[in-house]
Amino acid sequence: MTRIVFAPDSFKGSITAADAAAALAAGWRDVDPGAEIVLRPMADGGEGxxxxxxxxxxxxxxxxxxxxxxxxxxxxxxxxxxxxxxxxxxxxxxxxxxxxxxxxxxxxxxxxxxxxxxxxxxxxxxxxxxxxxxxxxxxxxxxxxxxxxxxxxxxxxxxxxxxxxxxxxxxxxxxxxxxxxxxxxxxxxxxxxxxxxxxxxxxxxxxxxxxxxxxxxxxxxxxxxxxxxxxxxxxxxxxxxxxxxxxxxxxxxxxxxxxxxxxxxxAEVAGLIGLAAALAGADAVVTGEGAYDGQSGDGKVPSHVASSASDAGVPALLAAGRIDEHADTGIFTSMVSLTELAGSSASALSDPERWLNAAGAELAWGFAGTRS
Incomplete structure (x- = not known):
């Protein structure tokens, strides 16, 4: 049985971190119904x-x-x-x-x-x-x-x-x-x-x-x-x-x-919600935010989650509304853009739960491939 932690930030103005985590987890479970799901929605002090x-x-x-x-x-x-x-x-x-x-x-x-x-x-x-x-x-x-x-x-x-x-x-x-x-x-x-x-x-x-x-x-x-x-x-x-x-x-x-x-x-939210303890023994962690760009490595949720995952020896996977081509994505084992899945930013924003669900499934398929 795989143990997967879901720790995204909110997708600002679109969906809360808690709802994003649940949508990603539902998509993952469609592919891996036996997975142990651990929800740790994150925040950095903003909405959610x-x-x-x-x-x-x-x-x-x-x-x-x-x-x-x-x-x-x-x-x-x-x-x-x-x-x-x-x-x-x-x-x-x-x-x-x-x-x-x-x-x-x-x-x-x-x-x-x-x-x-x-x-x-x-x-x-x-x-x-x-x-x-x-x-x-x-x-x-x-x-x-x-x-x-x-x-x-x-x-x-x-x-x-x-x-x-x-x-x-x-x-x-x-x-x-x-x-x-x-x-x-x-x-x-x-x-x-x-x-x-x-x-x-x-x-x-x-x-x-x-x-x-x-x-x-x-x-x-x-x-x-x-x-x-x-x-x-x-x-x-x-x-x-x-x-x-x-x-x-x-x-x-x-x-x-x-x-x-x-x-x-x-960092403070992660400490208070017990992210490190949740990562202990996990097989992977899925994080994300609305836009992963050049500023995301400066203390934002996905970079912090990826750093914590690295310390725990756990692969980090990313789902983001969009992923800037110049952003540092080397800290993630795999990643998926909702904009690419949906075909456009407007489509992704119109139904974020649907596309986060699809992103969760795609990440699960990719993760299964690395373990086969």
């Missing part, structure tokens, strides 16, 4: 982080919460409560920004008004529950608010020269003259999952690099926002060049100022 933990830790409990979404409208979502452990006796809360303040939640981009308040409200709900540890995924942000929305939800105040609260989102950043953190809540063990190492400000900062993805396309607007973020860093007593401070429109920097640790997302 909570879902990945939910699959990997069956005793975890989803905790419903209503928050103000990035457009200011109420959103029904949840955070995940992991069971108590020796180092987290009151449990661990897993919260992802994507499901509280994420860009996929917007009908249209709101570069000036979107903020991270909902993320902070979910954090506050977890603190109200009394958890010992926070694990925060901060990928897929909708805003460039420097984390001010999140901090406000935790009790901070941002005031203009007249002592009035400034507007939310990037719109209010240039008006901040004073910050009051006296009423801000605290937490002792906060781990932040991110694959972004950009600083808060400068040519690689939040406004310049990620602002355009969120609708902040005018160069002058980017520069004004960058200057406002620099002033915010001073108020936070934060080094604006801290690697990762620019993640999620500056939420990374705000969390550092709050006392959190920024950690490589894929």
């Amino acid at each position: 982080t909570v879902a990945a933990f939910a699959v990997a830790v069956p005793s975890a409990e989803r905790m419903p919460v209503s928050v103000d979404g990035p457009a200011g409208r109420p959103v029904q979502t949840s955070w995940l409560l992991l069971p108590a452990s020796d180092d987290a006796p009151r449990g661990t809360a897993v919260i992802d920004l994507a499901s509280t303040s994420g860009i996929e939640m917007l009908d249209e981009l709101r570069p000036w008004d979107a903020d991270s308040r909902g993320f902070g409200q979910a954090i506050a709900a977890a603190l109200d529950h009394g958890v010992s540890r926070l694990v925060l995924g901060i990928g897929s942000s909708a805003s460039t608010d420097g984390g001010t929305g999140m901090m406000r939800a935790l009790g901070a105040r941002f005031l203009d020269e007249s002592g009035d609260e400034v507007a939310p989102g990037a719109r209010g950043l240039p008006d901040i003259a004073h910050a009051d953190f006296s009423g801000m809540r605290r937490a002792s063990d906060v781990r932040v999952l991110t694959d972004v190492t950009n600083p808060l400000t400068g040519p690689r900062g939040a406004a310049a690099v990620f602002g355009p993805q969120k609708g902040l396309t005018d160069r002058g607007d980017q520069q004004r926002t960058d200057s406002a973020l620099a002033r915010l860093a001073t108020l936070l007593d934060l080094d604006a060049l801290t690697p990762g401070a620019g993640a999620a429109g500056g939420v990374g920097g705000a969390l550092v100022a709050w006392g959190a640790r920024l950690l490589p997302g894929a």
Whole structure:
């Protein structure tokens, strides 16, 4: 009997990591019905982080919460409560920004008004529950608010020269003259999952690099926002060049100022869901993501899974929406592109479950051939 671990990331905007793992596994089982299937959907802090933990830790409990979404409208979502452990006796809360303040939640981009308040409200709900540890995924942000929305939800105040609260989102950043953190809540063990190492400000900062993805396309607007973020860093007593401070429109920097640790997302998720233990004794691991390209080797899920598999002496197989011809694929024993299977990117995106199922079957046939 073969033992196969399925550890893909989400295929962004298309299918969650948990559903991708299940679809790949179903395709593999069509070819190898006796295979022992182990599902370990992965994440690097972006969308699907909570879902990945939910699959990997069956005793975890989803905790419903209503928050103000990035457009200011109420959103029904949840955070995940992991069971108590020796180092987290009151449990661990897993919260992802994507499901509280994420860009996929917007009908249209709101570069000036979107903020991270909902993320902070979910954090506050977890603190109200009394958890010992926070694990925060901060990928897929909708805003460039420097984390001010999140901090406000935790009790901070941002005031203009007249002592009035400034507007939310990037719109209010240039008006901040004073910050009051006296009423801000605290937490002792906060781990932040991110694959972004950009600083808060400068040519690689939040406004310049990620602002355009969120609708902040005018160069002058980017520069004004960058200057406002620099002033915010001073108020936070934060080094604006801290690697990762620019993640999620500056939420990374705000969390550092709050006392959190920024950690490589894929590596931390792998440790918390027990990927190494799952790989022990496995015959192969199947990983994947939406686009495997030149950036995928820089701490992304497939490269981390392949590295862990190599350490365990287990072959790694790749299924991706598309595979860039210039990407480093030498770390995989075999690979398959959903775009090639489906005949086009549009076809693959229209029915990802179907084509992941087909990819799982193709990888199983190829793997069987190597063992015959």
